[in-house]
Amino acid sequence: MxxxxxxxxxxxxxxxxxxxxxxxxxxxxxxxxxxxxxxxxxxxxxxxxxxxxxxxxxxxxxxxxPGLIDLHTHVYDGRTGLGTPADTVGVEAGVTTLVDAGSVGCDSFAHFDATVVATGSTRILSWLNISRHGLTRGTRELAERDSIRHAETVRTILENPATIRGVKVRMSRSVVGDNGLEPLRAAKRVTAEVAAATGRPFPVMVHVGNAPPALGDVFDLLEAGDVVTHAFHGKRGGLFPAAGSGPISQALAAVRRGVRLDLGHGSASFAFDTMERALEAGIGPHTISTDIHQENVAGPVRGLTTTMTKMLALGLTLNETVRAATSAAAETIGLDGELGTLAVxxxxxxxxxxxxxxxxxxxxxxxxxxxxxxxxxxxxxxxxxxxxxxxxxxx
Missing domain, CATH: 2.30.40.10 (Urease, subunit C, domain 1)
Structure with a gap:
């Protein structure tokens, strides 16, 4: 070549x-x-x-x-059950930048930085988990109230501004236990403090799935620039409250004020039917990501280009699809003009x-x-x- x-x-x-x-x-x-x-x-x-x-x-x-950016991945290989080798789903798969979505919290970020971010060929960024443990102790990281350390989380972010681009919080029944909306409120307090200290917006990425909490209540707490990943899942309590209905009003209001909907395919979080209904309602994905990890890399996800192909099959144009995996992703993590573009x-x-x-x-x-x-x-x-x-x- x-x-x-x-x-x-x-x-x-x-x-x-x-x-x-x-x-x-x-x-x-x-x-x-x-x-x-x-x-x-x-x-x-x-x-x-x-x-x-x-x-x-x-x-x-x-x-x-422009180099493809996968906004939602899990690449803390060896230290979490989901982690997959970064370069395998990164430069070896056409993706220049992977953003790990909450595999680590403040307790393990230094090890992640030394063993994943600083090694290999793919650029690795992070959505830091609001839980101090991230996913290193399993996938119920927010079930205990003492899993969140506000000061330590803020300090970790401020000490690593080039790598940590936002905060991840998983808001579904299996994760939060009886804690309801409090983990999201805690994440928003962290991002508000970081934004005040740095003078730039600092987003939250929210994983949504089975209620409680209700999806509408989650949307109500989000601001412009925040991200809802798995937005197009097919589970009960999603964007569409009933067969034949339009999207829930809180979702429409959130999109109008600048909340971003991310595909976040995953093993159980993307449905063709839901995406088709959303596109008909005019609320397609702002970004296309995979939520790629050990349990779905062989299927159904496979990689970012396969996920992009799925959106082409549903009617997005090539340029719309590329935008959602490049410039829109770069804007989301505050790197527009630096990544996601062919500009001189x-x-x-x-x-x-x-x-x-x-x-x-x-x-x-x-x-x-x-x-x-x-x-x-x-x-x-x-x-x-x-x-x-x-x-x-x-x-």
Whole structure:
């Protein structure tokens, strides 16, 4: 996929010959992306730099997007039951940035930082769990009232601002026990203190599932920039209170004030039927994420590009789908302009994709199926200017 160049290179790398999928344009456009010192140096006329670069990555017949960002993952491998190796679902799967969603809390963040964030090739960020234990002691991390340490959580966030991008709280019956809405209120107190200390918005990501607490009550506590993940599950007590009804009023009000709905596929948290009803009601996903972990990486999730393909099958355009896995995700974690874009000066994180035609059977978390007319598959990942050739690695 590469060729030697014969002149002193003005660029370290050129990704050339592909169609560029800019998140905020309606259709892909021709162009080559030139990289220098780990950043996008220029977007140039196709073919104009093939012989003047340090390396040429041939993307002919392929799509070139900003580096994919998976906003909801579990990659604390070995220390939690769900953790999966980061690079396996990261750069080896076309994803440049993984945001671990609450695997760790303040007690274990330092170990996570040293053993996961600082190792491997994929960029790892974190939604810090409001529970001090995260998922290191199982999945009922909020059932005990003394699991939340406000001061220690705030201090951990303020000491690690580059990595910790928000707070995660899981608000479903099996997690919170008898604590009701208090864990979410505690998370909001933490994010308010962090926002005041840093001068920038600091979001909460809320996992929703089986009630109690009621979904409407959860929405009522959220503000602009906060995220509801698993928003399109098919369980009782979700977005739609009854067959044939519209979405619950609290969800509509929350979306209007800027609360973001995240797909968060997972093993039991994404239903084609729910997503189709939501799209008809005009409240599709702001972001597309996987909730990928050990128990679903072999199916039904498989990876971010498969999850994106499911949204293509439900009618989202290619650009809408890419936006939800790039620029919208970057905005959510406060890194817009730095990640999730092909703009000059941004980090040179890119994904090269093949949109291969042919009917593909897709399965949601409830075992229901849809058929896609084409499948997005990763061919190469460029992480801060470094190429990870997926196709060559699997040959």
């Amino acid at each position: 590469s060729a030697s160049c014969h002149e002193p290179p003005p660029y370290d790398l050129v990704i050339g010959g592909g169609l560029l999928v800019h998140p905020h344009r309606s259709v892909p456009v021709s162009g080559d992306v030139a990289v220098r010192d780990g950043r996008v140096e220029a977007v140039i006329t196709p073919g104009s730099a093939d012989a003047r670069c340090g390396r040429f990555l041939d993307a002919r017949g392929l799509l070139v997007t 000066g941004s980090v040179a994180d890119l994904t090269v994709l093949d949109l291969a035609e042919g009917a593909t059977r897709l399965v949601d978390a409830e075992g229901r199926t849809r058929t896609a007319e084409a499948l997005l598959t990763p061919v190469a990942t460029v992480r801060a200017g470094v190429v990870h050739d997926i196709r060559k690695a699997t040959e």
